[in-house]
Amino acid sequence: MPTIIVEGPPISIDKKRELVEKISKIISEIYGIKYITIIIKENPPENIGINGELLIDRKRSN
Amino acid sequence: MPTIIVEGPPISIDKKRELVEKISKIISEIYGIKYITIIIKENPPENIGINGELLIDRKRSN
Amino acid sequence: MPTIIVEGPPISIDKKRELVEKISKIISEIYGIKYITIIIKENPPENIGINGELLIDRKRSN
Amino acid sequence: MPTIIVEGPPISIDKKRELVEKISKIISEIYGIKYITIIIKENPPENIGINGELLIDRKRSN
Amino acid sequence: MPTIIVEGPPISIDKKRELVEKISKIISEIYGIKYITIIIKENPPENIGINGELLIDRKRSN
Amino acid sequence: MPTIIVEGPPISIDKKRELVEKISKIISEIYGIKYITIIIKENPPENIGINGELLIDRKRSN
Numbered sequence: 217m218p219t220i221i222v223e224g225p226p227i228s229i230d231k232k233r234e235l236v237e238k239i240s241k242i243i244s245e246i247y248g249i250k251y252i253t254i255i256i257k258e259n260p261p262e263n264i265g266i267n268g269e270l271l272i273d274r275k276r277s278n
Numbered sequence: 279m280p281t282i283i284v285e286g287p288p289i290s291i292d293k294k295r296e297l298v299e300k301i302s303k304i305i306s307e308i309y310g311i312k313y314i315t316i317i318i319k320e321n322p323p324e325n326i327g328i329n330g331e332l333l334i335d336r337k338r339s340n
Numbered sequence: 341m342p343t344i345i346v347e348g349p350p351i352s353i354d355k356k357r358e359l360v361e362k363i364s365k366i367i368s369e370i371y372g373i374k375y376i377t378i379i380i381k382e383n384p385p386e387n388i389g390i391n392g393e394l395l396i397d398r399k400r401s402n
Numbered sequence: 403m404p405t406i407i408v409e410g411p412p413i414s415i416d417k418k419r420e421l422v423e424k425i426s427k428i429i430s431e432i433y434g435i436k437y438i439t440i441i442i443k444e445n446p447p448e449n450i451g452i453n454g455e456l457l458i459d460r461k462r463s464n
Numbered sequence: 465m466p467t468i469i470v471e472g473p474p475i476s477i478d479k480k481r482e483l484v485e486k487i488s489k490i491i492s493e494i495y496g497i498k499y500i501t502i503i504i505k506e507n508p509p510e511n512i513g514i515n516g517e518l519l520i521d522r523k524r525s526n
Numbered sequence: 527m528p529t530i531i532v533e534g535p536p537i538s539i540d541k542k543r544e545l546v547e548k549i550s551k552i553i554s555e556i557y558g559i560k561y562i563t564i565i566i567k568e569n570p571p572e573n574i575g576i577n578g579e580l581l582i583d584r585k586r587s588n
Contacts, residue, residue, distance in 0.1 A: 217533070217576060217581075220532050222528060223283075223527070224527060225528075229510055235556050236516060237516045239513075239552060240513060242548045243532070243545070246544060246545050247535070247541075249534075252513075252514070253403055253405060253439065253514055254512070254514075255471055256511040256512075256513070257511070258511065262291055262294060264527060265298030265314075265316035266313075266315055266316075267302060267313060268306075269299070270291075270295055279388060280348030281346075282345070282346050282347070284367070285341070285503055287341070287371070289371065296370060297367070300366045304362045308351065308358060309349070311348075313561070315563065321503055324477055324480060325480065325505070326503055327484030327500075329498065330485050330500070334477075341501055343467050356448060356449065361451075365454060375499075377451070378452075379449065379467070380451070381449070383565055387566040387567070387568065388564070388565055389546030389550060389562075389564035390561075390564075392550035394542060396539075403519075404470060404471060405470075405472075408467075409466055410466030410495055418580060421494050422579065423579070425487060427578060429487075430578075432479050433479075436577065438575075439574070439575070441533055442574075443573070450465060
């Protein structure tokens with residue numbers, strides 16, 4: 217606790233490392249708690265909808 | 279915002295498209311907000327338990 | 341199953357009723373499953389951040 | 403980790419105590435991990451929809 | 465309802481079976497409700513951060 | 527998208543402001559995406575269990 221869930225598209229392992237390091241530092245300072253869990257959820261673009269359209273379709277039309 | 283998370287079994291891309299289009303329309307009307315994110319979570323039947331039994335075992339017994 | 345979690349600002353009970361009725365119908369048709377759970381999460385504007393700013397601060401500046 | 407989120411109606415503090423004690427024990431044995439976080443979410447019946455109907459309306463009709 | 469989401473590392477199907485059976489029993493007794501959904505989320509160790517470090521890096525250093 | 531859910535104990539509005547500002551900046555840099563939603567969930571200590579014990583009971587014993 218705290219536990220942070222990050223819902224986004226897939227990212228590289230280096231970005232995951234950076235995310236976990238930086239976010240944990242900030243959360244730890246704000247809450248004054250050391251034990252922090254971050255779960256990175258990688259969602260394929262065909263499973264994300266923005267304003268009624270799948271991300272995969274939005275990309276296609278660009 | 280709003281953000282909608284749909285936890286279900288796997289579905290086809292056409293159904294995802296239909297889901298995102300229809301749900302976004304309704305949510306947008308109800309909340310009066312245009313920016314809507316939908317995340318479709320596809321859970322394998324061996325990861326879902328209903329009333330103490332994995333979905334994969336329930337199917338097998340039918 | 342499926343279970344739908346809707347994260348948004350507070351809404352009236354009539355809108356909740358409408359949301360649950362309409363979303364359940366669509367989800368039921370798409371998944372071909374009858375048992376549907378919807379959980380409406382009402383988040384106070386001071387607990388929602390969009391693009392680095394709390395919703396409560398964005399409103400104030402308008 | 404593991405982190406368990408329990409979405410249900412409101413319950414008494416004694417039931418919360420029992421829930422956390424018993425669920426942690428089982429999860430700890432299954433995963434072989436000692437650090438377990440459980441978050442109990444108490445949802446008002448007007449925020450839960452089952453099969454297209456708010457829980458508060460279903461109760462009323464009984 | 466209730467719906468339980470378990471966020472952890474990958475586990476075997478036998479452990480999933482055990483988890484769903486045992487957790488459902490306890491939740492059913494505590495809430496006095498029979499219809500229980502459990503969703504097991506299996507997160508790869510490179511997607512979990514504990515105290516600023518990816519689980520995959522913690523393992524490596526051991 | 528991305529959407530970040532922060533599950534923790536209650537915090538002050540100033541801390542929420544700081545959290546949303548700092549986390550959004552980092553997430554935006556890592557994902558290269560500008561539209562970021564953060565939802566801060568404030569859980570009462572009697573709803574959080576760590577290692578089989580409610581947070582409210584752990585505090586009491588200190």
